[in-house]
Every structure is written in C-alpha cells, then in structure tokens.
Amino acid sequence: MMKLIEVLNGKTADTPPIWFMRQAGRHLPEYLEIRATCKDFIDFCFTPDKAAEVTLQPIRRYDMDAAILFADILLIPIGLGRKVEFIKGTGPVLEPIDVEGIRQLTVCGAADRISSVWETVERVRAGLPADKALIGFTGGPWTVATYMIEGKGSPTKEIAKRFAYENPEAMADLLAALVESSADYLIGQARAGANALKIFESWAEGLAPDMFDRLVINPTRDIISRVRAAGVDVPILGFPRGSGLNAIRYAHETGITAIAAGTQMPMADFRATIPDGMPLQGNLDPLALRIGGSVLRKSVDAVLRDAEGGPHIFNLGHGVTPDVKIENVQAVVDHIRGREPNYV
Numbered sequence: 001m002m003k004l005i006e007v008l009n010g011k012t013a014d015t016p017p018i019w020f021m022r023q024a025g026r027h028l029p030e031y032l033e034i035r036a037t038c039k040d041f042i043d044f045c046f047t048p049d050k051a052a053e054v055t056l057q058p059i060r061r062y063d064m065d066a067a068i069l070f071a072d073i074l075l076i077p078i079g080l081g082r083k084v085e086f087i088k089g090t091g092p093v094l095e096p097i098d099v100e101g102i103r104q105l106t107v108c109g110a111a112d113r114i115s116s117v118w119e120t121v122e123r124v125r126a127g128l129p130a131d132k133a134l135i136g137f138t139g140g141p142w143t144v145a146t147y148m149i150e151g152k153g154s155p156t157k158e159i160a161k162r163f164a165y166e167n168p169e170a171m172a173d174l175l176a177a178l179v180e181s182s183a184d185y186l187i188g189q190a191r192a193g194a195n196a197l198k199i200f201e202s203w204a205e206g207l208a209p210d211m212f213d214r215l216v217i218n219p220t221r222d223i224i225s226r227v228r229a230a231g232v233d234v235p236i237l238g239f240p241r242g243s244g245l246n247a248i249r250y251a252h253e254t255g256i257t258a259i260a261a262g263t264q265m266p267m268a269d270f271r272a273t274i275p276d277g278m279p280l281q282g283n284l285d286p287l288a289l290r291i292g293g294s295v296l297r298k299s300v301d302a303v304l305r306d307a308e309g310g311p312h313i314f315n316l317g318h319g320v321t322p323d324v325k326i327e328n329v330q331a332v333v334d335h336i337r338g339r340e341p342n343y344v
C-alpha cells in the first residue's frame with residue numbers, strides 16, 4: 001500500500017509520509033551529472049529516459065514516499081504553440097502573449113504535442129517500488145498565464161493582473177485554453193500511471209478575492225471536473241501558494257482532495273477552516289532546510305506540532321534550492337520517521 005495515497009484518502013498516519021517539492025534538482029550530484037548530458041532544459045524534460053531517471057533519484061537516495069514527475073509547468077504553453085526558453089541564470093523566457101496571440105493558440109491537441117511526458121510517467125511507474133507513489137502535475141492556469149502574459153517570472157505580476165482587469169474576455173479565453181490543455185495533460189498522466197496529481201498555483205498571492213475566484217478558483221474547478229468526467233479518480237492536491245484566506249474558498253470550492261500549504265500558513269488554524277478531514281501538506285520553511293543544524297531541527301518539530309490532528313503529508317512550503325545539503329534532507333527524513341537525525 002502507498003502511504004502517501006492512504007493519507008490523501010484521509011488516513012492520519014503515525015508518522016507522516018514525506019516528499020519535497022523540487023526534490024529532484026540541482027542539490028543532487030547525480031542530477032547534475034545527467035543534466036550535463038542535455039544542454040537545453042526543455043529537451044531534457046522531453047527526453048523520457050533521462051527525465052524518468054532523475055525522477056527516481058530522490059527515491060533511491062532518500063527513500064521518499066513519493067516521486068514527483070520531472071517536467072515543468074511551462075511545457076503546456078509549448079503545447080499551445082508558444083515559444084518557451086530556459087536561459088541559464090535568468091530562468092524561463094517566453095514571448096509575451098497579447099489578445100491576438102490568444103486567438104491563435106493551438107488548443108486542440110495541445111497535450112498530445114507534449115505527450116513524451118506521458119512516456120516518462122510510464123517509465124517512472126515501471127521503475128518505482130510498489131509502495132511509492134508517483135505524483136503527476138500541471139501548473140495552475142493563473143500561474144501559467146502570468147508567465148505567458150509577462151514573458152518571464154515577475155515579483156508583482158502587475159502586467160498579468162492589469163491584463164486580467166482590462167481584457168476580461170481575452171483573459172477568459174486564455175484560461176479556457178489552459179483549462180482544456182491542462183486537464184487533457186493530467187488525464188494522460190493518470191492513464192500513464194500517476195497515482196496522484198498536483199496543481200501548482202505558485203503565484204496565487206496578491207489577488208483581490210473576486211479576482212481570485214475568477215482567475216484561480218473557477219479555472220481550477222473546471223480542470224478538476226474535466227479530469228473527473230474522464231473517469232480519473234486519483235487524489236488531486238491543490239497548492240494555492242501565498243493566497244492567504246482565499247485558500248479557504250479554494251479548499252471548499254475547487255473539488256481538490258487535499259491542499260498544500262505554503263511556508264507562511266499556520267496549519268492548525270488552516271485545518272480548522274478547510275473541509276473536515278481534508279489532508280494537509282506542508283510546510284517546512286525552505287530557508288530552514290538551507291540553514292540546517294538546530295534551526296532545521298526546531299523547524300521540523302514546529303511543523304509536526306502545527307500539523308497534528310488530521311491527515312498530514314510532510315513537505316516544504318516551497319521547493320528545495322540548489323544550495324541545500326544532502327545530509328540535511330536525509331536528517332529531516334530520519335527525524336520524521338523517528339530515527340536519530342544527523343543535522344549539519
């Protein structure tokens with residue numbers, strides 16, 4: 001039985017299952033070794049044997065309870081016919097989309113154009129022990145839209161928010177394109193063997209409540225109804241990072257199975273406001289993981305205390321960074337499994 005899936009189905013485990021966002025990545029020497037064989041990050045994501053191999057690395061090294069598919073939320077815009085590049089030291093760069101560009105999106109067949117990811121899922125599932133879960137994912141429509149509109153990551157999302165206020169119809173069309181392609185993409189991942197799905201709404205902060213309903217809650221609910229209508233019944237985790245009290249409506253209204261909390265979320269208070277028995281994931285501060293030592297030990301204990309009283313999946317509030325020490329990731333795993341941790 002997969003511990004992660006039991007907890008996603010509502011069981012409170014004696015020790016929480018554990019996995020980390022960005023657990024496959026640049027803090028691992030074995031990742032860097034494979035990464036070096038593919039110049040371009042997108043080619044890397046579209047090469048199933050390599051993507052499958054790095055997905056499995058954190059399971060082998062740390063015995064995590066779940067693997068997360070190695071891919072990126074910005075593959076969907078490629079399926080929709082947009083140009084996406086990852087530039088070393090800069091991050092993702094896209095050609096900013098306008099009203100005309102939205103009209104020209106190739107929605108039909110978008111998920112099929114990135115279907116090599118489904119092959120990665122098949123390969124990972126075939127290589128995973130039976131008690132380890134494989135999590136598939138897609139980006140939340142609003143988060144992906146911010147990159148498509150702004151052309152890059154931005155601290156305020158002001159350009160994307162302004163676009164949503166000033167061009168409500170074009171914005172609705174863009175979100176509809178993202179809903180349809182993301183739902184198809186998730187359905188394909190589940191059919192290829194993903195045991196759970198996650199929607200990364202990483203840029204959910206700073207939205208007025210009515211905007212949050214329009215840009216985040218409604219499109220997420222639409223994705224989930226499409227996935228369910230296709231007969232896919234695996235648990236779906238939502239991650240409306242940094243959305244404050246908007247996360248309460250998100251938990252009640254989108255149809256998600258479980259909710260992931262970002263770093264600043266007080267989980268005991270949050271648990272009291274989400275649907276009864278809904279599993280909670282989170283939310284160790286990634287900075288504590290970088291610092292290590294007694295800071296990390298205390299932070300892990302604080303998360304465990306805060307999450308008591310219901311189904312909990314131990315994770316970070318955001319992703320592992322490249323400077324994290326392997327020993328500290330191992331120590332957190334040991335700590336939550338009741339072994340003596342060796343924090344450095």
Ligand code: CP3
Pocket residue numbers: 020021022023024025026035041068069070071072073074086091092137153200202319
């Ligand atoms: O979590 C995992 O281990 C699974 C794989 C995964 C990646 N990206 C691999 C990746 C997942 C789930 C993502 C999601 C993703 N991608 C998000 C949402 C989650 C979050 O972190 O908030 C976002 C916003 C992106 C967009 C993205 N991809 C950015 C901004 C960057 C560049 C930043 C950087 O660190 O360079 C990426 C690249 C990326 N995606 C890397 C990895 C491991 C690093 C690229 C490399 O190895 O060269």
